[in-house]
Amino acid sequence: MNPSFHIIDFVIPGAANSGDSMAVRQMKLLGNMLGAEIDFVILGIYAVLLVGVGLWVSRTKKGQTKTAEDYFLASKALPWWAIGSSLIAANISAEQFIGMSGSGFAGGLAIASYEFMAALTLIIVGKFFLPVFIKQGIYTIPEFVEKRFSTNLKTILAVFWIALFLFVNLTSVLFLGGKAIDTIVGVGDGSMVIPAIIALALFAAAYSLYGGLSAVAWTDVIQVALLVIGGVITTIVALHYVTPDGGIMNGISHIADVAADKFDMVLSRDNKEFNNLPGIYVLIGGLWVANLYYWGFNQYIIQRTLAAKSLKEAQRGIAFAAFLKMLIPFIVVIPGIVAWVMFSEDLHGAKNAFEIAGSTALNNDNAYPWLISTFIPVGVKGLVLAALAAAIVSSLASMLNSTSTIFTMDIYKPYINQAASQTKLVNVGRLTAGIALIIAVLLAPLLGGIDQMFQYIQEYTGLVSPGILAVFLMGLFWKKATNKGAIWGILSSIPVALIFKLLPLEMPFMDQMFYTCIITIAVIFMVSLSSCPTDDDPKAIKLTADMFKTDKVFNICAYIICILLAVIYTVFF
Numbered sequence: 001m002n003p004s005f006h007i008i009d010f011v012i013p014g015a016a017n018s019g020d021s022m023a024v025r026q027m028k029l030l031g032n033m034l035g036a037e038i039d040f041v042i043l044g045i046y047a048v049l050l051v052g053v054g055l056w057v058s059r060t061k062k063g064q065t066k067t068a069e070d071y072f073l074a075s076k077a078l079p080w081w082a083i084g085s086s087l088i089a090a091n092i093s094a095e096q097f098i099g100m101s102g103s104g105f106a107g108g109l110a111i112a113s114y115e116f117m118a119a120l121t122l123i124i125v126g127k128f129f130l131p132v133f134i135k136q137g138i139y140t141i142p143e144f145v146e147k148r149f150s151t152n153l154k155t156i157l158a159v160f161w162i163a164l165f166l167f168v169n170l171t172s173v174l175f176l177g178g179k180a181i182d183t184i185v186g187v188g189d190g191s192m193v194i195p196a197i198i199a200l201a202l203f204a205a206a207y208s209l210y211g212g213l214s215a216v217a218w219t220d221v222i223q224v225a226l227l228v229i230g231g232v233i234t235t236i237v238a239l240h241y242v243t244p245d246g247g248i249m250n251g252i253s254h255i256a257d258v259a260a261d262k263f264d265m266v267l268s269r270d271n272k273e274f275n276n277l278p279g280i281y282v283l284i285g286g287l288w289v290a291n292l293y294y295w296g297f298n299q300y301i302i303q304r305t306l307a308a309k310s311l312k313e314a315q316r317g318i319a320f321a322a323f324l325k326m327l328i329p330f331i332v333v334i335p336g337i338v339a340w341v342m343f344s345e346d347l348h349g350a351k352n353a354f355e356i357a358g359s360t361a362l363n364n365d366n367a368y369p370w371l372i373s374t375f376i377p378v379g380v381k382g383l384v385l386a387a388l389a390a391a392i393v394s395s396l397a398s399m400l401n402s403t404s405t406i407f408t409m410d411i412y413k414p415y416i417n418q419a420a421s422q423t424k425l426v427n428v429g430r431l432t433a434g435i436a437l438i439i440a441v442l443l444a445p446l447l448g449g450i451d452q453m454f455q456y457i458q459e460y461t462g463l464v465s466p467g468i469l470a471v472f473l474m475g476l477f478w479k480k481a482t483n484k485g486a487i488w489g490i491l492s493s494i495p496v497a498l499i500f501k502l503l504p505l506e507m508p509f510m511d512q513m514f515y516t517c518i519i520t521i522a523v524i525f526m527v528s529l530s531s532c533p534t535d536d537d538p539k540a541i542k543l544t545a546d547m548f549k550t551d552k553v554f555n556i557c558a559y560i561i562c563i564l565l566a567v568i569y570t571v572f573f
Helices: 021-056 068-076 081-089 093-109 109-138 139-146 150-184 195-241 248-258 286-297 298-304 311-344 352-356 364-375 378-417 422-447 453-461 465-477 485-501 509-531 552-572
Strands: none
Touching: 021 195, 068 195, 068 298, 068 378, 068 422, 081 195, 081 298, 081 311, 081 378, 093 150, 093 298, 093 311, 093 364, 093 378, 109 139, 109 286, 109 311, 109 509, 139 150, 139 298, 139 352, 139 378, 139 465, 139 552, 150 195, 150 298, 150 378, 150 422, 150 465, 195 248, 195 298, 195 311, 195 364, 195 422, 195 453, 286 298, 286 453, 286 465, 286 509, 298 311, 298 378, 311 352, 311 364, 311 552, 352 364, 352 378, 364 378, 364 485, 378 422, 465 485, 465 509, 485 509
């Protein structure tokens, strides 16, 4: 059955009817070309609008000079709704739309635990972490490490983060974005991947390099609205076409019947995806390591909250982001499950779209791009493509800004030019972001051939995140934690993580992260006690009960999030 409301019939690899005449195939090809032009026009209009908004909101008033605080922290003037939108826009990228949807295709709704548990994590971060960070008045997470431990440890972590941004985060986002565009508006043969990577990089650079966090955060408000709209459209259309009779409710009922096992939030050991999502241990083990590290101590995430007008605004922004996180699985994971149902029933040429020639493996990450390419009509496809571009570009811009912030404030200023003026710091930040983007563009094509990119990103981030999390948790909440203990902890965490990964233990990587974190905490504990057996560390943070008091709005939001999570896991356990 072909999509009935298409204005122009799009051609996808393997979808052409072998009985079509040459004339029909030529007409289809012409339609594909014309449709692509319309969609690119819509995308172009969106790009011009976004760049214009980004440059306008970040402009410098006459007679004023942009300071480091203006560039890296948006003048500390962001309201709660901008913070919440920017947090989600920075987080949601091709990693989710392509990678997580692909994991939904492979394993089902269980992958949504990353999103659902992130909502709860955000509440914890807002309640217990933000008050400490904002009180310290920091620009970067490594700067907090310097205040709590030492300059040496700050430098070690700064290098860690810059390397992680360059070699994992930026490159993977660019590659997945290029791959998606190649599938959606190209013919899926890889010919458009590199041009798309370059175009996305230039798009992100056009406003973020000049405007800094102000341009990134305020444009994120537009981008998060667009990506939610685009995601909802894709989900609705996919559900409509998963049954011959059509209809959203029919589609929901059909996938619930055909793919009942795909809606298990907690996987059993006999599930082929158990190693990626190890059952109940997802909820009580390694996922907490991933989420607490990412939302609590990740520069390009926490930087938005540091730019808030006040602690209250930051906490309300966090709560708003938590609600948005609850929505994401329904616009990202559900389409992946729908694509799997179409594949299993060989609907709309799905077999050809996901099977890899000469291999028994499936191209799981093709789920979301294939749905868009196959079912979204001309014009609307341009809007959905703009939504996908919004997700990609917002994450790129955020990572670039954070990379430049860490390098400028934690490496350049203390080690290269301590007397640097505010203008010099801003210019160095722009130059750093530009160089980081060039490196990422050159490295991104090398990621081709990796299946389930979302899982790849999580695994390699998991090499460093347990150690970093252990250092921060001990530094925040244990007064006896010493600099010596933290350094030994962070340096030992990488070999421990590699041992767990390389040894033939057949241990899920989430469990690897959990045990690595526990071992690192133990190392910090023992070394700290040996160097500070009786007294608290001189740099220990003095915590009081008043620091963690939150207003009624935040508290009500936290209760609602907890109730919603309880309902979801009860229904889909």
